[in-house]
Amino acid sequence: MPPIPEPGDSYFRCLRVPAFFERFYARFLASDPDVPRRFVGIEWREQTQLLRRGLAMLLLVPTGNGAARAALEDVGRRHGPAGLDVPDRLYDCWVASFLATVRECDAHWSDAVEDAWRRTLQDGVAVMQAAALTGPGGSGRTR
Numbered sequence: 001m002p003p004i005p006e007p008g009d010s011y012f013r014c015l016r017v018p019a020f021f022e023r024f025y026a027r028f029l030a031s032d033p034d035v036p037r038r039f040v041g042i043e044w045r046e047q048t049q050l051l052r053r054g055l056a057m058l059l060l061v062p063t064g065n066g067a068a069r070a071a072l073e074d075v076g077r078r079h080g081p082a083g084l085d086v087p088d089r090l091y092d093c094w095v096a097s098f099l100a101t102v103r104e105c106d107a108h109w110s111d112a113v114e115d116a117w118r119r120t121l122q123d124g125v126a127v128m129q130a131a132a133l134t135g136p137g138g139s140g141r142t143r
């Protein structure tokens, strides 16, 4: 049996594509009319750094890394009702946009790679959403 693909390997292949994050955000912003207004006035370079950090958390949580999980829970609270108030629908847009961008950028993309990503992203989103319901804006911005 071929080895189970590692989303981390795929991520590092995507990072070698210079416009990876630009392509993701272009797709995500176009995915629902409610997304662009939330990013008005955003400093994109900084936002991309924050997203890189968020992805590191998403990839480390399944390895049992407690610090990554706590950090992701903070990010989740900040996205929750007491903060950015991101609805579930937009998380679905986020995941779909991310998977489509990986498909475009990862030279070794396959259905199995996509499945591995989908599981990791869905588990991470579940951690964020569960934390969002546990209290107010967490310990504040994680940057």
Ligand code: HEM
Binding pocket: 034, 035, 038, 039, 042, 050, 051, 053, 054, 055, 058, 075, 078, 079, 084, 086, 090, 091, 094, 124, 125, 140, 141, 142, 143
């Ligand atoms: C798994 C999915 C997501 C991850 C990993 C993620 C990650 C992050 C991180 C790490 C930050 C910075 C957190 C902080 O300042 O404490 C952030 C900010 C933000 N995110 Fe997300 N996010 C996700 C989904 C979404 C979705 C679905 C939306 C909906 C539009 C969204 C909108 C925003 C906005 C508007 C900011 C604030 C930018 C600012 O004010 O500086 N995010 N995100």
